[in-house]
Amino acid sequence: MLSRRIIPCLDVRDGLVVKGVRFRDHVVMGDIVDLALRYRDEGADELVFYDITASPEGRSVDRGWVEKVARVIDIPFCVAGGIRSVHDARTVLHAGADKVSVNSPALERPELIAELAAAFGVQCVVVGIDSLCDADGEWRVRQYSGDPSKTRALARRTLDWVAEAQCLGAGEIVLNCMGSDGVRQGYDLEQLGAVRALCHVPLIASGGAGAIEHFRAAFVDADVDGALAASVFHSGAIAIPALKQYLQAQGIAVRIP
Amino acid sequence: MAVVLVDAGGTNIGSVRYALQRLGVDAALTADAATIRAADKVILPGVGAAGPGMARLRELGLVELMRSLTQPVLGVCLGMQLLCAHSEEGDTACLGLIPATVRRFAERPGLRVPHMGWNGLSVQREHPLLHGLSAGEQAYFVHSYAVPLNEWTLASADYGEPFSAVVARGNFHGMQFHPERSAAVGAKLLRNFLER
Numbered sequence: 008m009l010s011r012r013i014i015p016c017l018d019v020r021d022g023l024v025v026k027g028v029r030f031r032d033h034v035v036m037g038d039i040v041d042l043a044l045r046y047r048d049e050g051a052d053e054l055v056f057y058d059i060t061a062s063p064e065g066r067s068v069d070r071g072w073v074e075k076v077a078r079v080i081d082i083p084f085c086v087a088g089g090i091r092s093v094h095d096a097r098t099v100l101h102a103g104a105d106k107v108s109v110n111s112p113a114l115e116r117p118e119l120i121a122e123l124a125a126a127f128g129v130q131c132v133v134v135g136i137d138s139l140c141d142a143d144g145e146w147r148v149r150q151y152s153g154d155p156s157k158t159r160a161l162a163r164r165t166l167d168w169v170a171e172a173q174c175l176g177a178g179e180i181v182l183n184c185m186g187s188d189g190v191r192q193g194y195d196l197e198q199l200g201a202v203r204a205l206c207h208v209p210l211i212a213s214g215g216a217g218a219i220e221h222f223r224a225a226f227v228d229a230d231v232d233g234a235l236a237a238s239v240f241h242s243g244a245i246a247i248p249a250l251k252q253y254l255q256a257q258g259i260a261v262r263i264p
Numbered sequence: 265m266a267v268v269l270v271d272a273g274g275t276n277i278g279s280v281r282y283a284l285q286r287l288g289v290d291a292a293l294t295a296d297a298a299t300i301r302a303a304d305k306v307i308l309p310g311v312g313a314a315g316p317g318m319a320r321l322r323e324l325g326l327v328e329l330m331r332s333l334t335q336p337v338l339g340v341c342l343g344m345q346l347l348c349a350h351s352e353e354g355d356t357a358c359l360g361l362i363p364a365t366v367r368r369f370a371e372r373p374g375l376r377v378p379h380m381g382w383n384g385l386s387v388q389r390e391h392p393l394l395h396g397l398s399a400g401e402q403a404y405f406v407h408s409y410a411v412p413l414n415e416w417t418l419a420s421a422d423y424g425e426p427f428s429a430v431v432a433r434g435n436f437h438g439m440q441f442h443p444e445r446s447a448a449v450g451a452k453l454l455r456n457f458l459e460r
Contacts, residue, residue, distance in 0.1 A: 178378050
């Protein structure tokens with residue numbers, strides 16, 4: 008049986024892992040390779056590295072740290088941030104990443120998803136979606152969320168974008184629910200459930216994990232394939248081995264190495 | 265021991281190479297027929313689609329060479345599928361070293377394709393390649409096409425239906441999952457292959 012995945016997310020800025028609250032006010036959490044190794048040892052199933060400033064600054068992700076991570080890590084990892092072309096993706100994949108995640112550049116030019124899927128197969132192509140509930144009650148997509156001064160609200164409905172991204176060749180969707188990100192009150196189960204209903208590829212929940220029960224709820228109530236979190240893992244508030252023991256006791260399929 | 269990675273354009277070549285380095289083996293990346301023929305062990309990594317994968321082997325003039333190898337050969341992920349007779353993906357004739365057809369996962373409610381993540385391995389047949397593998401140990405899979413169970417299946421995994429996770433026929437071996445990304449389990453199976 009396929010295990011539900013626990014995925015620490017490492018936001019990378021200038022070669023260091025950082026974390027902000029609601030995507031703002033970033034503080035340094037540590038060295039990329041040190042944290043990657045720590046999570047591998049604790050039993051993380053996968054790692055995601057977001058170069059959070061690459062897209063707003065219009066530059067591509069730095070290949071050096073990708074290769075450093077690939078040399079030491081023996082679990083899969085995905086790189087996101089500033090991948091704007093097949094060329095950018097190839098650089099990152101050849102440096103040793105298993106998947107690339109595209110977000111803002113795919114909103115600028117949706118056919119990028121199709122180009123990546125054609126070049127590398129859908130299994131390499133993750134589409135990250137930053138989504139927020141607007142005053143009218145509709146979930147809509149945000150762009151350039153790595154830099155609050157450049158973040159843009161788009162007219163595009165989140166559910167429409169999920170459907171379009173899958174048609175174009177997304178092999179996995181990471182839904183970052185910005186309204187719940189960083190505040191540790193739980194994943195946005197309502198939004199995840201709505202996306203799950205129309206998402207036929209793996210769906211990863213992101214934003215809001217604060218307690219082990221939140222992971223259970225995401226897996227059981229929203230039926231997501233993986234749950235991503237950052238600060239609760241970085242701070243040690245939730246230890247991955249204890250989290251997995253709890254989930255297993257709750258009857259959820261997990262990998263206990 | 266000379267281990268070569270066949271450079272057939274797969275994007276996981278770097279990861280496989282690093283995994284071998286962690287086991288103390290420096291594998292050469294090559295598309296040169298003489299180098300491949302002379303190697304002690306040959307690994308065919310692969311990520312991507314069957315059609316372009318076979319086209320690349322043809323372009324490099326490696327199809328007949330791959331078929332003629334007598335040393336231990338390991339196909340990883342797409343590389344394993346290319347060892348089979350035929351793939352439904354792009355209706356592609358493959359190397360025909362393992363008489364099996366690669367099929368797309370059937371659409372079922374609640375079954376997401378691609379099959380992506382960690383899944384348990386079940387031993388179907390004792391084999392040195394599986395030495396030390398315990399029941400329920402998991403490996404990392406990413407694929408939309410799979411090889412059904414057949415007489416060459418050594419280990420299976422289950423995703424809506426059981427499928428071949430590890431196959432072997434003579435000197436040709438295949439792993440559908442990514443041993444290079446399957447933590448200690450992957451390292452153990454790669455080491456077993458290197459000791460073949």
